[in-house]
Amino acid sequence: MLPVLKALHILFASIWVGGIFFIGILLVPYLKRKLPSQERIIWVAEIGEKFARIIWLLLAGLIVGGILMIYVRGVQTIPWRIFGEKMFLLSLLVLFTYLHSYILGAKLKTFAERSEPVSEFRKVSLLSQIISLFTFLLLVLIIFLGTRL
Numbered sequence: 117m118l119p120v121l122k123a124l125h126i127l128f129a130s131i132w133v134g135g136i137f138f139i140g141i142l143l144v145p146y147l148k149r150k151l152p153s154q155e156r157i158i159w160v161a162e163i164g165e166k167f168a169r170i171i172w173l174l175l176a177g178l179i180v181g182g183i184l185m186i187y188v189r190g191v192q193t194i195p196w197r198i199f200g201e202k203m204f205l206l207s208l209l210v211l212f213t214y215l216h217s218y219i220l221g222a223k224l225k226t227f228a229e230r231s232e233p234v235s236e237f238r239k240v241s242l243l244s245q246i247i248s249l250f251t252f253l254l255l256v257l258i259i260f261l262g263t264r265l
Contacts, residue, residue, distance in 0.1 A: 118188045125181045128174045129259055135167055136252050154228040161225035168217035175210065195265060202261040209254045212247050220244040 143163065147156045186194055220240055227237040 118185065121181050121185045121188065125178060125185065125262070128177045128181070129255070129262075132171060132174050133252070133255055133259070135170065136248070136255070139163065139167065140248065140252070154231065157224055157228035161221050161228070164217065164221050168213075168221075171213060171217070175213075198261055198264050202258055202265070205254055205258050205261070209251060209258065212251045212254065216244060216247045216251060220247060 139160070144156075144160060147159055150156075151159065220243060223240050224237070224244060227240065
């Protein structure tokens with residue numbers, strides 16, 4: 117049972133990281149070349165909304181799978197300091213994912229749909245990019261800590 121749980125855990129994390137890579141490294145640069153700014157923002161926001169739903173399902177699977185792995189391995193075998201660090205980073209990840217997905221993404225989409233002032237749009241866009249990068253780095257760090265459990 118433990119190998120199956122580990123495989124699913126790795127698969128869920130890989131889908132999440134792969135999705136971030138796809139959107140940030142392939143999709144957004146491609147759309148920048150092909151679509152006007154407002155249209156591109158709306159496309160990315162709509163794709164982001166769909167991806168966010170997948171992320172929350174993956175996150176639920178990661179949490180449930182993690183709990184089951186602790187149960188299967190036995191509580192006594194868990195390096196609790198590393199586990200605590202991973203859970204702290206996971207809490208930050210959830211917070212920043214929510215902020216990026218539901219607050220900043222929605223603002224950017226609204227700005228693009230209403231043709232809001234460019235200066236305000238740029239501020240929110242930059243913050244969204246920073247949060248996205250930070251989220252990615254948190255994911256990588258959490259995966260690294262996971263290899264030590």
